[in-house]
Amino acid sequence: MRVIDYAVKIRVKPDNxxxxxxxxxxxxxxxxxxxxxxxxxxxxxxxxxxxxxxSCGPQQSQETIRTALAMGADRGIHVEVSGKDYESxxxxxxxxxxxxxxxxxxxxxxxxxxxxxxxxxNQTGQMTAALLDWPQGTFASEVSLDGxxxxxxxxxxxxxxxxxxxxxxxxxxxxxxxxxxxxxLPNIMKAKKKKIANVKPADLGVDLTSRLEVLRxxxxxxxxxxxxxxxxxxxxxxxxxxxxx
Amino acid sequence: MFPAxxxxxxxxxxxxxxxxxxxxxxxxxxxxxxxxxxxxxxSTPRITTHYTIHPRDQDPRWEGMEMERFADEADVVIxxxxxxxxxxxxxxxxxxxxxxxxxxVCLVExxxxxxxHTLSGACLEPSSLIxxxxxxxERGAPLNTPVTEDVFSIFTEKxxxxxxxxxxxxxxxxGNYIVRLGNLVRWLGEQAEELGVEIYPGYAAAEVLxxxxxxxxxxATNDVGIAKDGSPKDVFxxxxxxxxxxxxxxxxxxxxxxxxxxxxxxLRENCEPQTYAIGLKELWMIDEKKWRPGRTEHSVxxxxxxxxxxxxxxxxxxxxEPLVALGxxxxxxxxxxxxxxxxxxxxxxHHPFVASTLEGGQRIAYGARALNEGGFQCIxxxxxxxxxxxxxxPGFMNVPKIKGTHTAMKSGMLAAEAxxxxxxxxxxxxxxxxxxxxxxxxxxxxSSVWKELHAVRNIRPxxxxxxxxxGGMVYTGIFYWMxxxxxxxxxxxxGMDANQLKPAKDCxxxxxxxxDGKISFDLLSSVALSGTNHEGDQPPHLTLxxxxxxxxxxxxxxxxxxxxxxxxGVYEYVPVETGDGMRLQINAQNCVHCKTCDIKxxxxxxxxxxxxxxGGPAYNGM
Numbered sequence: 001m002r003v004i005d006y007a008v009k010i011r012v013k014p015d016n017x018x019x020x021x022x023x024x025x026x027x028x029x030x031x032x033x034x035x036x037x038x039x040x041x042x043x044x045x046x047x048x049x050x051x052x053x054x055s056c057g058p059q060q061s062q063e064t065i066r067t068a069l070a071m072g073a074d075r076g077i078h079v080e081v082s083g084k085d086y087e088s089x090x091x092x093x094x095x096x097x098x099x100x101x102x103x104x105x106x107x108x109x110x111x112x113x114x115x116x117x118x119x120x121x122n123q124t125g126q127m128t129a130a131l132l133d134w135p136q137g138t139f140a141s142e143v144s145l146d147g148x149x150x151x152x153x154x155x156x157x158x159x160x161x162x163x164x165x166x167x168x169x170x171x172x173x174x175x176x177x178x179x180x181x182x183x184x185l186p187n188i189m190k191a192k193k194k195k196i197a198n199v200k201p202a203d204l205g206v207d208l209t210s211r212l213e214v215l216r217x218x219x220x221x222x223x224x225x226x227x228x229x230x231x232x233x234x235x236x237x238x239x240x241x242x243x244x245x
Numbered sequence: 246m247f248p249a250x251x252x253x254x255x256x257x258x259x260x261x262x263x264x265x266x267x268x269x270x271x272x273x274x275x276x277x278x279x280x281x282x283x284x285x286x287x288s289t290p291r292i293t294t295h296y297t298i299h300p301r302d303q304d305p306r307w308e309g310m311e312m313e314r315f316a317d318e319a320d321v322v323i324x325x326x327x328x329x330x331x332x333x334x335x336x337x338x339x340x341x342x343x344x345x346x347x348x349x350v351c352l353v354e355x356x357x358x359x360x361x362h363t364l365s366g367a368c369l370e371p372s373s374l375i376x377x378x379x380x381x382x383e384r385g386a387p388l389n390t391p392v393t394e395d396v397f398s399i400f401t402e403k404x405x406x407x408x409x410x411x412x413x414x415x416x417x418x419x420g421n422y423i424v425r426l427g428n429l430v431r432w433l434g435e436q437a438e439e440l441g442v443e444i445y446p447g448y449a450a451a452e453v454l455x456x457x458x459x460x461x462x463x464x465a466t467n468d469v470g471i472a473k474d475g476s477p478k479d480v481f482x483x484x485x486x487x488x489x490x491x492x493x494x495x496x497x498x499x500x501x502x503x504x505x506x507x508x509x510x511x512l513r514e515n516c517e518p519q520t521y522a523i524g525l526k527e528l529w530m531i532d533e534k535k536w537r538p539g540r541t542e543h544s545v546x547x548x549x550x551x552x553x554x555x556x557x558x559x560x561x562x563x564x565x566e567p568l569v570a571l572g573x574x575x576x577x578x579x580x581x582x583x584x585x586x587x588x589x590x591x592x593x594x595h596h597p598f599v600a601s602t603l604e605g606g607q608r609i610a611y612g613a614r615a616l617n618e619g620g621f622q623c624i625x626x627x628x629x630x631x632x633x634x635x636x637x638x639p640g641f642m643n644v645p646k647i648k649g650t651h652t653a654m655k656s657g658m659l660a661a662e663a664x665x666x667x668x669x670x671x672x673x674x675x676x677x678x679x680x681x682x683x684x685x686x687x688x689x690x691x692s693s694v695w696k697e698l699h700a701v702r703n704i705r706p707x708x709x710x711x712x713x714x715x716g717g718m719v720y721t722g723i724f725y726w727m728x729x730x731x732x733x734x735x736x737x738x739x740g741m742d743a744n745q746l747k748p749a750k751d752c753x754x755x756x757x758x759x760x761d762g763k764i765s766f767d768l769l770s771s772v773a774l775s776g777t778n779h780e781g782d783q784p785p786h787l788t789l790x791x792x793x794x795x796x797x798x799x800x801x802x803x804x805x806x807x808x809x810x811x812x813x814g815v816y817e818y819v820p821v822e823t824g825d826g827m828r829l830q831i832n833a834q835n836c837v838h839c840k841t842c843d844i845k846x847x848x849x850x851x852x853x854x855x856x857x858x859x860g861g862p863a864y865n866g867m
Binding site for chain 1: 315317353357358360361427428431445448466469470479480482484485530566609773774776777778863865866
């Protein structure tokens with residue numbers, strides 16, 4: 001997934017309809033990098049035969065796919081979504097696309113990043129599994145493929161949970177799953193020769209209409225100055241004044 | 246000094262440093278640590294871990310590591326994706342297509358995307374662009390703002406003295422365009438890719454490669470996956486070698502590979518040392534009522550004194566929204582180590598003439614970069630076996646016009662035209678394995694670039710007189726405006742910028758006003774706006790030849806000027822954790838690649854090398 005780079009300062013558009021993306025530095029979503037790395041690792045261990053990198057978005061998404069190819073994916077699929085469709089593209093639409101592609105490609109494993117850093121939805125992996133009726137191993141911090149099932153160690157609030165699910169399955173990558181390798185220049189050059197297929201959502205029978213409408217985007221409110229008080233009584237009085245107590 | 250400590254590496258170290266600051270000196274804005282001196286009761290902690298200072302072949306942690314590099318061949322390799330590099334690449338491909346010849350041109354650029362490290366005013370003279378692309382308008386080049394108004398002032402603290410810009414003066418801008426250079430460079434990158442140039446952003450050229458006969462063979466890109474302490478990580482990978490018949494170096498002002506090449510081939514033996522300035526820039530979205538698209542404003546004088554060269558610019562862009570580009574340029578030959586170019590810039594914005602434009606507006610971008618001021622006298626030898634220098638790297642900026650883009654582009658184009666016959670020749674008789682192309686220097690000497698730089702050669706050095714700025718203006722009026730630079734003498738510059746600092750004890754600290762958060766801002770929020778970032782776990786790319794010099798010399802004699810001239814808060818002097826004394830802390834992640842530290846360090850101990858490619862600022866149309 002191609003998102004605004006995490007170090008860039010985000011600016012809301014003057015008409016409050018969204019954030020400024022024109023010319024802004026974009027990179028692959030950090031969790032997607034981890035997902036690609038895991039897939040390539042599985043191929044290197046000879047547990048899977050082929051790694052296909054998929055991205056939904058405008059023309060520039062091809063660069064993101066190219067990076068995945070340079071990391072070791074075998075071929076890419078670019079699902080072209082641009083303009084207004086891209087602005088309203090959300091987890092529901094992406095998971096429908098993923099489900100359609102998984103059936104078409106007869107995939108055994110879908111590995112996604114747990115969430116995108118621009119919308120923080122954390123829904124695509126789960127929705128994809130539901131649409132396909134496949135088991136899901138989300139927030140994975142360790143993945144072991146063993147024949148027709150996968151052992152997944154999941155990071156949950158209480159600690160770590162280990163589950164075993166059958167393939168085909170959907171996994172979503174969490175931060176500690178691995179450290180992604182660099183896309184080195186010789187690999188980028190080789191990646192130029194790898195194929196990226198172009199697909200339209202309509203070809204997959206996917207309807208992109210969004211069920212959500214963004215009404216407004218605002219910057220977080222400016223942090224107000226605090227007030228210092230001398231005694232506990234002052235504090236209680238001020239809280240009472242503000243109607244908090 | 247700054248609450249920069251709060252953002253630095255480890256939390257407990259920061260809090261301790263901050264507590265010490267608060268309980269310590271009464272000096273409100275400046276951390277004058279003269280009283281702390283250099284009597285440190287601990288030895289100098291290790292700061293520099295980069296392999297250029299600590300070679301890996303003697304490092305036991307690197308034993309047995311695979312150091313072979315993948316190599317590839319191109320006809321021409323270009324280092325740097327700025328106006329010069331891209332113009333050269335485009336011209337080469339235009340010639341190749343015209344003459345139906347095959348030519349592999351590879352361009353490497355350290356920025357994550359073309360244009361992300363580009364920063365300039367900028368008021369473009371379109372001559373070179375028109376030459377490169379006569380149909381630039383149809384192609385959609387982003388030149389949207391022709392200059393409509395030209396205003397020049399001398400500022401005093403509260404007032405301004407208008408100066409008429411007579412036709413013929415170098416500052417006259419009729420026929421020029423206000424551009425966002427980052428956007429123009431991005432557009433040039435797209436044109437180059439369409440023509441078939443292989444562009445690789447995110448890969449920095451870290452090393453120059455040589456044939457056995459000493460000629461340049463090409464470059465190697467940076468290694469990745471080295472930890473902060475200099476040891477290899479699991480993801481360590483060697484850079485790649487790109488070999489070429491000719492390598493063009495277009496790294497921009499004070500390039501780090503160019504610095505090596507000057508030494509290697511003795512290119513500066515017949516020219517003066519280059520002198521520089523630092524340019525700080527911001528983009529503001531202003532109140533529509535104050536927006537005058539096409540208006541350019543320049544000023545000299547306040548807040549700089551008459552002996553500190555510098556001036557400001559404020560350009561109203563016309564791209565559909567009330568955007569202005571403004572900034573301050575400060576000559577790096579200043580002598581007071583207490584001067585902070587960043588704070589001068591913030592203070593300048595409060596001048597009534599400027600503040601009136603900015604009131605009610607919002608700052609949306611910040612950045613800084615060093616630029617050349619030496620002009621004609623400082624142009625080095627430009628060619629050597631296997632390569633040549635283009636653009637601001639050798640330095641073709643016309644200083645009084647404050648324009649260097651058109652000359653940089655022209656130099657790139659002339660380079661392409663000079664090397665094309667040689668790299669496409671069937672049987673070239675070359676003395677060296679890397680081809681030498683002295684024809685480039687020749688054609689440059691016969692071009693408009695040379696004439697232009699020759700005519701204005703005395704304006705900048707004329708500034709070094711008792712009357713400072715005013716003497717310089719009088720000189721410009723007489724000798725340039727009336728005589729077009731035809732006087733038979735050539736004035737000299739003062740020497741290296743690094744040698745111009747006076748010891749701190751001989752200078753007065755400058756009292757800067759606190760930023761008000763509406764028009765002026767603090768350093769760290771500014772750095773955040775530049776979008777700069779680097780992979781944290783890598784050796785600091787600001788390497789010190791000797792780790793003990795900063796405290797022993799820079800701090801002791803000059804009160805640590807690097808804390809003030811760095812526009813990104815990279816350098817901080819903090820108390821050592823145990824015992825007495827100070828140490829230098831380098832926050833390499835903040836670096837915006839301006840190169841000022843490498844230029845102005847009075848001990849010339851700092852050597853800026855390129856960090857992992859893809860790091861650095863994320864400028865958008867700066």
